Each structure stands twice: as C-alpha cells, then as structure tokens.
Amino acid sequence: MSRCRGAARPRGGSISRVEPISVLDYEPLARERMHPAAWAYLCAGAEDEVTLRENRAAFERLRLVPRVLRGVSAPDLRTTVLGTPVEAPVLVAPMGVHGLAHPEGECASARGAGEAGTLMAVSTVSSRSIEEVSACATGPLWFQLYVYRSRGLAERLVRRAERAGCRALVLTADSPRWGRKERFLRVAGSLPPGADAASIDSEVGEEDLAPAALTWEDVAWLRSVSSLPVVLKGVLHPEDAVLAVEHGAAGIVVSNHGGRQLDGAPASIEALPAVVEAVAGASGGRAEVYLDGGVRRGTDVLKALALGARAVFVGRPVLWGLAVGGAEGVRRVLGLLRGELEHAMALCGQASVGGLDPELVSRGAR
Numbered sequence: 001m002s003r004c005r006g007a008a009r010p011r012g013g014s015i016s017r018v019e020p021i022s023v024l025d026y027e028p029l030a031r032e033r034m035h036p037a038a039w040a041y042l043c044a045g046a047e048d049e050v051t052l053r054e055n056r057a058a059f060e061r062l063r064l065v066p067r068v069l070r071g072v073s074a075p076d077l078r079t080t081v082l083g084t085p086v087e088a089p090v091l092v093a094p095m096g097v098h099g100l101a102h103p104e105g106e107c108a109s110a111r112g113a114g115e116a117g118t119l120m121a122v123s124t125v126s127s128r129s130i131e132e133v134s135a136c137a138t139g140p141l142w143f144q145l146y147v148y149r150s151r152g153l154a155e156r157l158v159r160r161a162e163r164a165g166c167r168a169l170v171l172t173a174d175s176p177r178w179g180r181k182e183r184f185l186r187v188a189g190s191l192p193p194g195a196d197a198a199s200i201d202s203e204v205g206e207e208d209l210a211p212a213a214l215t216w217e218d219v220a221w222l223r224s225v226s227s228l229p230v231v232l233k234g235v236l237h238p239e240d241a242v243l244a245v246e247h248g249a250a251g252i253v254v255s256n257h258g259g260r261q262l263d264g265a266p267a268s269i270e271a272l273p274a275v276v277e278a279v280a281g282a283s284g285g286r287a288e289v290y291l292d293g294g295v296r297r298g299t300d301v302l303k304a305l306a307l308g309a310r311a312v313f314v315g316r317p318v319l320w321g322l323a324v325g326g327a328e329g330v331r332r333v334l335g336l337l338r339g340e341l342e343h344a345m346a347l348c349g350q351a352s353v354g355g356l357d358p359e360l361v362s363r364g365a366r
C-alpha cells in the first residue's frame, strides 16, 4: 500500500535502521508496524483526498522571510492555551482509537504529551476511557465531544470529562455525517481490533450513535450544561468564526478535520488569516484561534503562529510516533516539532511565540 499521500517525504534510501530525524521519518516506520486496515484508516482523507494534499501544499507555498541581526539566541516557545501553560504551542489533536496504533492507546499518548510539556485533546471515540486516560496522564487534557443523536450520552460524557479533570470541551462542528474515506473502504471497510470506543456507555443503541445535525443552539446548550470553556473545532468560514464568538466559544480550531470530512474544502492554513481577522473584530481578541491540518515541520508551526494562530494541533504524526515507540515515540515526535520551531524562530530572528510579526510570512513565491 502506498504511504499517506499528502505527506511528502524526501526520496532516498531506507531509513528504517536509523533514528528518525524528522517527523516525516516516522511515517514509513509506523506503516511497517500497523495493520493494513488501521494504516489506511489513519492515512485516509475523504474521497479524492484533494483537501488532504492541499493541507501540505498550502504550507509549502508560503515563504518565511527572516529578520536578521536581532540577537536572538534562545527563542522562548512557552505560551498558554485558555490559561493552561504549555512548553510549546504544539498540542495533540483529538483522534479516535489510538489503540489501532499501540496497545496502550491514549494512555501512552497522554504520557508522551505530558512528558513533552503539552496538552492532549482526548476524543469521544478513544480506545481507552476518559477515566483511564486521565489516570495515566502526566499533562493537561481537553475533551473532544461528538454530539450524537442521543443528547443524554453527550451530557454524560461531559460530566465524566469534568470529573476526569479535563480543562476544556472541544465541540467538533464539521461532522454532521462521516466523511467517505475511500482509501480505507477499498482496503477493508471495518476496523481491526483496537478500535472500540471505550468511553461510549452501553446505554445507547446504534441509532443513537448516528451523528447529529447540530445548530448554533447546541453550542448554547453545551455552554448551559457545563462551565468548562467550549472550543469549536472545524471552522473555516470567517462568518462562522464570528457566530462562534457570539455564541460564547472561548476558542476556535481552524480545521478541515485533516482532509477527512469535506473533500474540496480549503487548506486550513489558507482559511486561517480571514478567521483570525474576523475573530479579532468580533471578540477584541479574547477568543483564541488554533489551527490543525498538515503540520509536519517546525516551519509550518511558525507560519501558522505568524498568521495569527495561538497554537497548532498535530494529528497523524502523533499516531506515527505512538505506533513506533509508544509514549516515548509521541514525546519524540512532539520534541522534534518543538526543536524545529525553536530553530526556525532563531533563524527568523524571533524571540518569542507571542507577538510574532505577520510580515514573516510571504505568499509572494510563485
């Protein structure tokens, strides 16, 4: 099977016997270790994977224009997300069923994220329950909520996330139905063992687990049932960003779900500037804007931060690290991105991740 399209790696000899030196080096190593159906599920974008590829291509089209002679020797990467301190603005995206990548599943990922000094968003469909993940975690957690037709289930999940100490709720807004992951359907159509959603209680039937067609009222509903801050994930249109702020979202994730939902949606890095501008106008900068989709290099992180993201979430590379080395693999993947970000900031003459100059990014290269 081909490797993940849309995650290009320099051609060359096998790297499987040497220590990975970039995040992309983990991809073929992870593939060797994973069940073919699990691998196809992890890689897949929706339909023709145009958006999946575009997430990477759009980052590659942007240029960083460095500033020189600024005396920056040790850039400061530390920041906060909704008040929680993190060592670097590189967070772990919510992804279902880490058990497909490693038997310890989200317990290992949460340890790796904590050891890297960052936070992890735990998916509704995690292969370890939210209570188990919280018991293993060495760093802060957020909880990602899919609201299914059963609102009772959603409310029970919220209560459990609160009790487990999660610090924010990430409501995924881009999934009124599941994207068609044809790459996966061609290989299998069902997931191998390790794909059980451990936090979903047995009180609900199949019918109740169909995705719900949510409205803005549901954001208000979620805010009414929990005092945790709500982050809306899957926003691409600036008017939706304004509505999110008006409905009380504390944060917005500019995301196309890693190209897994609507094929043909824009790359998230292309959608980011208009969302940042709209949010600044609507909230006076109070709501935080994050980005995910195609982040594979420290320079990608720097581009997103310069264009106004407070932090980025990383998806598939975390699962590559998990498949290759469990918690240590996750820590290393996050550490590589952090090291590359630090390096890129030094080369760009940027002392800290707050107050980055937007002029750092140029779209001029044709």
Ligand SMILES: Cc1cc2nc3c(=O)[nH]c(=O)nc-3n(C[C@H](O)[C@H](O)[C@H](O)COP(=O)(O)O)c2cc1C
Pocket: 041, 042, 043, 055, 093, 094, 095, 096, 123, 124, 125, 144, 172, 233, 255, 256, 257, 258, 259, 260, 292, 293, 294, 295, 313, 314, 315, 316, 317
């Ligand atoms: C295997 C897999 C499972 C995912 N599961 C979820 C999920 O349960 N909830 C969610 O909001 N997003 C989910 N996502 C989307 C990620 O949160 C994120 O938006 C995306 O992976 C970012 O793109 P990247 O993989 O290019 O970094 C999933 C992505 C992958 C690859």
